[in-house]
Amino acid sequence: xxxxxxxxxxxxxxxxxxxxxxxxxxxxxxxxxxxxxxxxxxxxxxxxxxxxxxxxxxxxxxxxxxxxxxxxxxxxxxxxxxxxxxxxxxxxxxxxxxxxxxxxxxxxxxxxxxxxxxxxxxxxxxxxxxxxxxxxxxxxxxxxxxxxxxxxxxxxxxxxxxxxxxxxxxxxxxxxxxxxxxxxxxxxxxxxxxxxxxxxxxxxxxxxxxxxxxxxxxxxxxxxxxxxxxxxxxxxxxxxxxxxxxxxxxxxxxxxxxxxxxxxxxxxxxxxxxxxxxxxxxxxxxxxxxxxxxxxxxxxxxxxxxxxxxxxxxxxxxxxxxxxxxxxxxxxxxxxxxxx
Numbered sequence: 001x002x003x004x005x006x007x008x009x010x011x012x013x014x015x016x017x018x019x020x021x022x023x024x025x026x027x028x029x030x031x032x033x034x035x036x037x038x039x040x041x042x043x044x045x046x047x048x049x050x051x052x053x054x055x056x057x058x059x060x061x062x063x064x065x066x067x068x069x070x071x072x073x074x075x076x077x078x079x080x081x082x083x084x085x086x087x088x089x090x091x092x093x094x095x096x097x098x099x100x101x102x103x104x105x106x107x108x109x110x111x112x113x114x115x116x117x118x119x120x121x122x123x124x125x126x127x128x129x130x131x132x133x134x135x136x137x138x139x140x141x142x143x144x145x146x147x148x149x150x151x152x153x154x155x156x157x158x159x160x161x162x163x164x165x166x167x168x169x170x171x172x173x174x175x176x177x178x179x180x181x182x183x184x185x186x187x188x189x190x191x192x193x194x195x196x197x198x199x200x201x202x203x204x205x206x207x208x209x210x211x212x213x214x215x216x217x218x219x220x221x222x223x224x225x226x227x228x229x230x231x232x233x234x235x236x237x238x239x240x241x242x243x244x245x246x247x248x249x250x251x252x253x254x255x256x257x258x259x260x261x262x263x264x265x266x267x268x269x270x271x272x273x274x275x276x277x278x279x280x281x282x283x284x285x286x287x288x289x290x291x292x293x294x295x296x297x298x299x300x301x302x303x304x305x306x307x308x309x310x311x312x313x314x315x316x317x318x319x320x321x322x323x324x325x326x327x328x329x330x331x332x333x334x335x336x337x338x339x340x
Contacts, residue, residue: 027063
């Protein structure tokens with residue numbers, strides 16, 4: 001007759017099992033197990049483990065593209081960490097709040113949380129936590145139209161990753177550097193960094209990271225005037241995204257396929273893919289992705305002299321941008337409307 005596990009051991013085992021699901025991208029299974037762990041931590045009762053479970057549930061909701069639910073749990077996790085004066089748990093919750101606000105397009109709030117997290121990670125001499133958070137900050141700088149600032153930070157991060165011997169993280173940073181060069185219009189340099197990331201991701205069997213980098217390489221092909229080459233790569237990436245059930249990545253790639261067809265003046269195909277992308281973005285409540293697609297759709301309608309449809313797309317984009325309260329995006333939408 002087997003002895004029943006003591007509750008703490010049971011909690012630890014379940015968390016290890018949940019983490020395996022998380023790494024595989026099985027976020028619903030991860031959510032189920034982390035929710036069970038939250039109940040168990042409250043039954044024990046163990047306030048510290050309750051805080052960890054709250055954070056894990058937040059990550060599960062983020063993985064399931066439920067950012068508002070994720071915010072609720074990360075805020076609860078932060079409260080528990082503060083109550084217990086658990087500095088590391090505070091930094092992790094702050095960093096996760098930053099990631100969630102970033103995903104919602106609320107970049108100024110995201111940067112505030114990331115800054116607080118970085119300060120705590122530095123005090124704790126947790127270089128891995130600091131580097132991971134700084135990487136997110138650099139990506140926001142690129143999105144905010146400050147790629148030079150992003151590059152300065154990414155190069156610092158790259159040096160820190162090399163000191164840590166963090167090979168997988170190095171690929172993430174190389175991808176970030178490529179992204180910044182792409183935003184600066186330095187496409188050949190961007191391509192070099194993306195191509196450096198690929199063999200590292202393949203060696204680590206990081207399919208999700210590889211798909212992201214290949215997607216970026218395809219975008220560069222479009223920028224370099226090779227749209228047919230880009231399309232071949234996008235279709236390959238799309239198969240990987242679907243096999244991984246990466247809905248967010250799938251929407252991005254579908255949107256990019258639409259954009260490439262527009263470049264090739266295959267307008268009917270472009271619109272078909274834009275509409276598919278919008279459907280997924282709406283299911284994921286991804287306002288930023290939806291706005292970007294609406295602007296490109298509107299642009300296509302404008303160039304084919306369908307001004308009424310173009311204006312409708314721009315107005316929908318404007319309404320979404322107002323919800324995000326992100327001024328540069330509102331200005332961009334206004335610029336599109338004025339061009340009509």
